Amino acid sequence: MIFMIWKRHLESKDYIIREANPRDARQIIDCMQSVMDEKIYLVGEYYLLTERGEQERLKNPDELTLVCEINNKIVGVLTLQRGFYKKNRHTANLGIAIMSGYRGIGIGTRMIRQALEWAMDHGIEKVNLEVFSSNKNAISLYKHLGFEIEGIRKNQFIINGSYVDDILMTIYTSESMKN
Ligand SMILES: CC(C)(COP(=O)(O)OP(=O)(O)OC[C@H]1O[C@@H](n2cnc3c(N)ncnc32)[C@H](O)[C@@H]1OP(=O)(O)O)[C@@H](O)C(=O)NCCC(=O)NCCS
Known part of the structure; x- marks a missing residue:
């Protein structure tokens, strides 16, 4: 009950969304692993990078990592990985x-909007x-x-014994800025 009240009063000023830096590596791994442990949202069940590997990843200028921080604790992570090849950059x-x-207090919405702005600023035309x-x-x-559904890979996963489709969604960043 107390948590529900706290949640209702948590406002955007109570959390910050910022670009990650290599010092965030440990907390990013912990945050990702806690969501992977739920087993129903992400394909991977173990975060594959070590802390050192994650620090290196965070130095890649072609990759945006945003974190959401509440009282110095990272509670959300967003990654935007640019296409590696000339053909999909x-x-x-x-x-x-x-x-x-x-969840459900606006953090995801704000992080995605910020990532779409970064994409536009970096000449990325399509986010998948x-x-x-x-x-x-x-x-x-x-x-x-x-975002719009661009394709569906039927029965691509099995989660808790049931087949689940892989929904491919996309947004053209120039279009998104019209909203
Ligand atoms: C999906 C996810 C990124 C959405 O981020 P979020 O911060 O929870 O979403 P927001 O608070 O910005 O809510 C956006 C809308 O979805 C609803 N919503 C989304 N997730 C919700 C949740 N778990 N509980 C309640 N409401 C939720 C909100 O009510 C809101 O609806 P509205 O715009 O009509 O008011 C987040 O819930 C999450 O990380 N979930 C677990 C991992 C996951 O699913 N990752 C994505 C894999 S593709």
């Missing part, structure tokens, strides 16, 4: 994970993501932000 793949207990068909909250948020 105009695209990027987005991934996002907010820790349980901090993949989401499980079972993740209704996420799909509705992405649609709300202007």
